[in-house]
Amino acid sequence: MDYPNLTANVSITVDVAGKNPGKIVTSLEFLANMHSDNMIGLAQTFGPREFTIGTINEDREKDLDFVRWARIARALTSIQEHTSTRLAFPKSYTGDQAREILDAARILSGTPISATWQPFQVNRDPNIESDWIKYGLEDEVDLRVIRNIEIEIDGVRHVVGKQAALMRAVVVESSDKTVRFKPAESNIHASMVRFDGDAEDRRVQVRPNPKQAKTDV
Known part of the structure; x- marks a missing residue:
């Protein structure tokens, strides 16, 4: 069922520190894409997946924190496939440390x-x-x-x-x-x-x- 005049206000709070990257990466990638260039589909958690498609506020820009967190989480998830050491999302990081993680993921995945x-x-x-x-x-x-x-x-x-x-x-x-x-x-x-x-x-x-x-x- 469509609701052409429905407006939803959403408040998002995120705490990634110490989390398992593999369990949060898809959620972070979703949040990273919640900006005005994209559409959003809503459906009930049970029954047939019948989505109601809506637009995202045209003034909403990319949240760069979500974008960075999603990239780091994806990289750590990839790295985890190559090591038995348990990796958690960092509580804090520098730009150099983030690049180190991203580069490690690329090399381990086979990209020179x-x-x-x-x-x-x-x-x-x-x-x-x-x-x-x-x-x-x-x-x-x-x-x-x-x-x-x-x-x-x-x-x-x-x-x-x-x-x-x-x-x-x-x-x-x-x-x-x-x-x-x-x-x-x-x-x-x-x-x-x-x-x-x-x-x-x-x-x-x-x-x-x-x-x-x-x-x-």
Whole structure:
């Protein structure tokens, strides 16, 4: 049944802190879409789903808090599929912490992320000395750096998976103990992808060219 002259005033109070993201994400996404560009349908909770369609106040704009909360809840729900650590919606968060959660969800879902990187030095591993490759200055190499994927929730760091940073680099220093790399001019960005192997955090793997096998340093 339609009610063409019906007007409903709705008051919404939301408390997301400490909640299970998977149980609140659809409600938050609904609230994030309650703005004037959309329509709303109402139906009884029992019986056939016969919706009464109405408009949302044309002056109602997107509530950015709901939009942000919905994105974080969706990301945490996705991350939860990859870790047995129980994740709760944060009581508070910074912009950097929110981006960390969103990026972790993208990488774990299989979506690469591009990022710039700074020159860094690697200490050669004496346990695999026989496999060391003698690099020459300005040699261009492909690097794979394994790192834990971590997110922070209310002051606690959680390891939720692993990622590999794939980089094209140039050797700028090389000795028996260390090698230093900088970004190659041909590609200054690293591609961050999910890593499902056994290599530990901070392991650096290098490949001088595609025809040679990867060797740890």
